[in-house]
Amino acid sequence: MSAADEHLATRRAAGLFDFSFMGLYEFIGTSDLQQLQTRRLADLEKRQIAYTLLLKPDGAVLIDATVWNLGEERFWLFAGRRAAYGGRDRSGELAILALQGPASGRILARLIGSDAVCSLRYFHFCENEGLTVGRIGYSGELGYELLVPAADAARLKQDILEEGKNEGLCECGWAAADSLRIEAGYVLFDREIDGRANPRELGLERLAPGRKDFEVRRRLVGLDIAAAPAPAALPAARVTSECFSPLMEKRIALGFAPPQSLRAGSVLRLEDGRLARAVPLPFYDAERRRPRADPL
Numbered sequence: 001m002s003a004a005d006e007h008l009a010t011r012r013a014a015g016l017f018d019f020s021f022m023g024l025y026e027f028i029g030t031s032d033l034q035q036l037q038t039r040r041l042a043d044l045e046k047r048q049i050a051y052t053l054l055l056k057p058d059g060a061v062l063i064d065a066t067v068w069n070l071g072e073e074r075f076w077l078f079a080g081r082r083a084a085y086g087g088r089d090r091s092g093e094l095a096i097l098a099l100q101g102p103a104s105g106r107i108l109a110r111l112i113g114s115d116a117v118c119s120l121r122y123f124h125f126c127e128n129e130g131l132t133v134g135r136i137g138y139s140g141e142l143g144y145e146l147l148v149p150a151a152d153a154a155r156l157k158q159d160i161l162e163e164g165k166n167e168g169l170c171e172c173g174w175a176a177a178d179s180l181r182i183e184a185g186y187v188l189f190d191r192e193i194d195g196r197a198n199p200r201e202l203g204l205e206r207l208a209p210g211r212k213d214f215e216v217r218r219r220l221v222g223l224d225i226a227a228a229p230a231p232a233a234l235p236a237a238r239v240t241s242e243c244f245s246p247l248m249e250k251r252i253a254l255g256f257a258p259p260q261s262l263r264a265g266s267v268l269r270l271e272d273g274r275l276a277r278a279v280p281l282p283f284y285d286a287e288r289r290r291p292r293a294d295p296l
Helices: 003-012 031-036 104-112 114-119 150-164 174-183
Strands: 014-018 023-028 049-055 061-071 074-079 094-100 125-128 131-134 143-149 169-171 219-229 236-245 250-257 267-270 274-279
Touching: 003 014, 003 169, 003 174, 014 150, 014 174, 031 074, 094 104, 094 150, 104 114, 104 131, 104 143, 104 150, 114 125, 143 150, 150 169, 174 236, 174 250, 219 236, 219 267, 250 274
Parallel strands: 014 169, 236 267
Antiparallel strands: 014 094, 023 074, 049 061, 061 074, 094 143, 125 131, 131 143, 219 250, 219 274, 236 250, 267 274
């Protein structure tokens, strides 16, 4: 099955991804973790997940992450394995399987029960007989991340695939995950998070509410890419992530452009000379209704 087929299966039914490459860091107490990232830990409920940023001293984003509040001042930080973030490094101890797509709730209900699935709120997690389930994802769809000890990963994967075989579930690779997240307007380390962009330039200033000093030299934008060459006089844009969208059947990209050039429908010149039109992000599900949808 091609990456495009995996992409469409996730949009139409469900896809299963292995994200076990993520780093996991456990913190006891709030002081070190509060200084490390931008979200206010005191505002998190027990079993709530927060999307957060780790900033460099100059305000540029080092990496994005999620914080999971396990209660009793115990927290997990999930981030890319790029640096030593502090806390206890538990990377590799847990497998992380992402079940995404409109059928994901029905499939998960066969594993943990419909009551547990229906009561699980967006950006929260539950624990069920050794399985930790967070209602989050990287696809722009209804979805879940399932965490188990690494030794149990193969069995869990087979159980999910068995329960989803009549729902159109497809096992997917990174290429599909990448095109899904581009359609959904999600940023990626070493692409949009390039070590220079600050939260405001990335459109993520809501995650750093205490900071008002971000200079805006460029902004992240969606790009509809045309086959035609662009006149040299057009404002320039730099592509950071690009794909052919199987859903929209055209080339799309995320990239940066000068803020003064980003009026609705602005026409831009890419670094390789192609023509592109600036469009609002995300390309897919602008109101983010699908991740919040009724799971059953």
